[in-house]
Amino acid sequence: MTADRHLSPAETARLLGVSVKALRLYEQHRLVTPHRTAAGWRVYGPAELAALHQVIALKRLGFPLARIAALTAGKAVRLDAVLAAQEQALARDAGRTAEALALVRAARARLQRHEPLTVDDLAKLTTETTMTTKATPEEMKAIFDPLIAKHYTQEDLVGLKARETTFDQAEVTRIWDGLFAEAKDLSAKGDPASPAALDLARRWSEMVKAFTKGDPGLAQKAGALWKEAVSDPNTAPRLPVDASVWAFVGKAIEALKAQGG
Secondary structure (H helix, E strand, O other): OOOOOOHHHHHHHHHOOOOOHHHHHHOOOOOOOOOOOOOOOOOOOOOHHHHHHHHHHHHHHOOOHHHHHOOOOOOOOOOHHHHHHHHHHHHHHHHHHHHHHHHHHOOOOOEEEEEEOOHHHHHHHHHHHHHHHHOOOOHHHHHHHHHHHHHHHHHHHHHHHHHHHHHHHHHHHHHHHHHHHHHHHHHHHOOOOOOOHHHHHHHHHHHHHHOOOOEEEEEEHHHHHHHHHHHOOOOOEEEEEOHHHHHHHHHHHHHHHOOOO
8 A cells, every 4th residue: 555545444444354333433432543535534544554453453462442542542552562462462372273283183193003092181182172163153142042041131131232233243252252362371370360360350341341331230140141151061162261261260350359450
């Protein structure tokens, strides 16, 4: 893109793999300010695309928009810092994939040598490799629809449905995927009161608060729903976190509250 070229919202969204609705949401949070043509149409140039890269990168690392706005405070985050964070996250994902692949290959090699796999071998193989496969949206719907009907009243559901119009679901999903992955990593380290765990707890709580609009009753119901889901052996293997990770996050949130967070 040349220095004087500007793109429409539709062109920008297509180029960056986001929705036009997401662009409007970023603008509302003052994370990017598109130019205006003489006719008043929004357009995006190189500077705006650089700002959008930073916003999208930070969101995919698990930061909610409110946190990104606080971090940037009206000025762009240094691009190299964002790229460094992206590099770390990608390396972490690559490491998990490499470890899972090594486990599968080692298990196959033992079987080819006619060596049995122990219970511990099979347990590790299951937990470290099958959880890398995300459930499809249809599978997640099948898991959660009965739980939603159990834990929420009709009035709750009407209110939540109305709030969906204020969210970009694709963006919300990306944020939660990042939080789930981070929770799994931190849970393996075992310290729910560590600075990293407390930061995760804060961002996790911010996402819950955004979804429930600060309603403690809805937050409690959401927590109960997920606790039941991760505790059910029929549904737990298809979820992005297991009961131990869920418990770790709960402890981190309690530690954050104890510190006044």
